[in-house]
Amino acid sequence: MSGLNMIEVRTEEMVLNMGPHHPSTHGVLRLVLTLDGEIIRSCSPVIGYLHRGMEKLAENRTFVQYPGIIDRYEYLTAMFTGVLYSMSAEKIAGIEVPEKAVWMRMIMMELNRIASHLFWLGTYMLDLGANGLLFYALREREMILNLFEEVCGARLLYSYACVGGVRFPNSPTFEKHCREFLKLFPDRIKDYEAIVTDNPVFLERVDGVGVFDRQACLDYGVSGPPLRSVGVKKDLRKDNPSLFYDQVAFDVPIGTRGDTLDRYLLRIEEMRQSVRIIEQCLDRMPAEGAYKAKVPAVIKVPPGEVYFALESPRGELGAYMVTNNADKCYRLKLRCPSYNHTQFLPVAIVGQKVSDVMAIFGSLDVILPEVDR
Amino acid sequence: MNALLDAFFGIPPFWLGAIGSVLVIFLVVLPAVIVMVLWERKFLGMLTQRPGPNRVGGRFGLLQTVADALKLLTKEDFTPKDADHKLFFIAPVLFMAPTFLVYAVIPFGHFGGKDYAPAIIADLRTGVFFLAAVFSIHTVAILMAGWASNNKYSLMGGIRGVAQAISYELPLVFSFLGVVLLTGSMSTVDMVRAQDGWFYNWFCFAQPVAFLIYLICAVAEVNRVPFDIPEAESELVSGFNTEYSGMRFAMFFLAEYASLLAVSALAATVFLGGWNAPFPTPAAIAASTVGMFVWSVAWFTLKVAVLITVAIWVRGTLPRLRADQLMNFAWKALVPLVLINIFATGLLGLWGRPAVAAGMWLAIALFWAYGAARTPRFHERRRRVAF
């Protein structure tokens, strides 16, 4: 027969909007996905829902006022931004912080790292569907928050670090409670691993999923556990140590395959290493000491600039501070790791399936407040 | 049952069957679902270090489900703007109907006596066949709900739900076939009668592989974690029933729990000995009708409760499987396994049931040893992290 025409079957690509209101986007993030069946063809994140003008605020609040606001960048790791801001100002002004304050800052930062990773673990399991693990992780986090409450009076947003030291002295029972927590925590980590790491369903979702390309990670400024999972050994606590990180012994785990399972394993291991760090800090911290240097009531920082960075649980948390001999900084640009990771997300998920989006996005550990600032 | 009830007021059996089914639904299923919802939330709370409902109705939240039902009843009942109204309306109904149909062939107990009359609505001679037919209907309902909602998330949930339901129906029905081979009948009552006596007569010992496959497929058919891709909350915000609210959502909700109850009851019937106790019935109880009825219903309820608890336990522990992994598992693992099971049952059954049991357990032991020898990789996983 002549004249047989082939009918082309046309499939349309579907635009799916994982809208700002979504149980799993860890904040108010909008992902506009173009799907071909279950495969993602393109993704464009829309951010800005949580923009609060923190950088403008930094230019209009003094060095004494701003530490009260800076916790709000990364509310799960409020200690890091506080220390970052204070240390940037201290470096430009040449203010010397007493030794005990430095040790306290380190202890609080590492406790905050454990708390952040625990929260990540619980919510990541929620994303994957295992509702059971959330409260177990939060149970340990409660203990850490109680420790924070002992010293700072607050559980989540502390405004603990100030220019010159820390704002609050240690409570007399802090060390005792901290050591109790450190004694029982490694067993709890073992418990989590028992439930999760060998779970075949978890491994199906996570093993070999979301392998990152190494050069793409470097191009997009990915840092922290995602960068270490592809084998790049970059940890600012080792490479550019500040505080007393060069005086404590700890290891930095790096992954071998760059998939989601590696990032999960890295964070578990980092929790263990943080326990080591805190123990050493508690051992070496002087019992007596000032917790704050004598700084004037109105802190005026001479003109100067600095780019200072810390290793937060999410990656390289950097502050570019420019001062101009005023009691406020002239410009504060906070370089937040989640910003780069959210920008990297389309590169990571194009070509993957929709169900993997949450697994990959969760493994990047993005917090929206620091993306939007 | 028919003979017994014929003696009752001389009412024709058809009407008794009809009244009986309604009574079963209202006196058995609905209270059971009310208890189940509360028990699920309490037990999940226990598993996850939470108290569970503890406000409504005293410290144990006993009236929680009632409160939930009242809340759902008083919600605004709306239809999305461009939804397909007819399909939107029918979908919940069609989702509920097959669930209640399944109860028609489940024997809850028996009345003892020479007749050994079972308490069942309709003792069909093709009970299992009827079940296979009925299970397929709710697949259509899922797709209807997903399509009619005019919502991309619902559509995706509906499509995934259909794929999953179809994939897991085959192993579900085939897992019964081993038991059918051993009893020589498709009637559920015959299956329970064949498990009389001591507990080693139960088919879960003669057909362990089929029992396990049945449990997995049952959980998958009811769309529960780890197979709840159609209503995956963290991805699809409730999937195919996103747009339903109020009484319509209550119907989905009710039907899901009633389905769980139904498949657990089926598992108890076919594999766990139905109304039989683990030991032969004491003579004193066997003598009286009422005693026998209470005894058999009690054991049946216990077994169903244990199975439901196991299903809730699994929900609280495992993460969710991805849609393609789910279907891979069904087609590439369960279907071949269940077919091998039927073949092996047929072959070994030539030498009687004990031979079948022995053969099955031997095969399981061999596979376990083989797997254990080949799986150190689980522990190597942690060593993937270098320093």
Added chain:
Amino acid sequence: MSDEDKKATPEAGTEAGPTRDAPTGDAPTGDAGPITEAGSTKEATVAAAPAPAPAVPKAPAKPAAPPLELSPAGKALADAVAGLGFDLGEARPDSWGNPTFEVAPDRLVDLGTALKAKLGLSYLACLAPLDWPDRWEVAYHLYDFERKTWLALKTRIPKDQVQIPSVTPLWPAANWYEREGYDMYGVEFAGHPHLARLLMSDDWQTFPLRKDHPMDLEGGY
């Protein structure tokens, strides 16, 4: 060029087994501030700030900044950059020892290409515009994995013409940073693939982080 590339790219995770870092008492790399090393005695050490008048909290005296110097890694990096032949002048240290170079906007992309190709600086950590009364500035911070320090590049743009070539083709990380720069300051990055507003809503008219922009806008934009 490819050899240098390989040398300068970040080291892969080829450690042989776990290596423990013994605690060292040396000065940490990249830390030029006098913060963490002094005051290790057990009694109360109250280190005073270097300059302000000690007894008069009400009158803050003019503080003097400590002398700045490049960290050893920063010095090595500055030498390497100077060796590229772009005639950038002396590296100015910032308060943490990172070298800062001043670049003209029209040579920025060439310098960036050379940095990426010859020194392997493909990691852009931060990109920030600044608003000075007499000029605009854009600061770029690149991280060197080999020497483990940051390199800061600063460009000056005249006040009336807020335009600068985009570095997104070089460093893809710059994509959102430049969009945010446009959004907040109105800096136009020529050559950017999609220069649209990022954080503010799409129909916002003003540029919030400019110094002449008030903190509160009455009645919206």
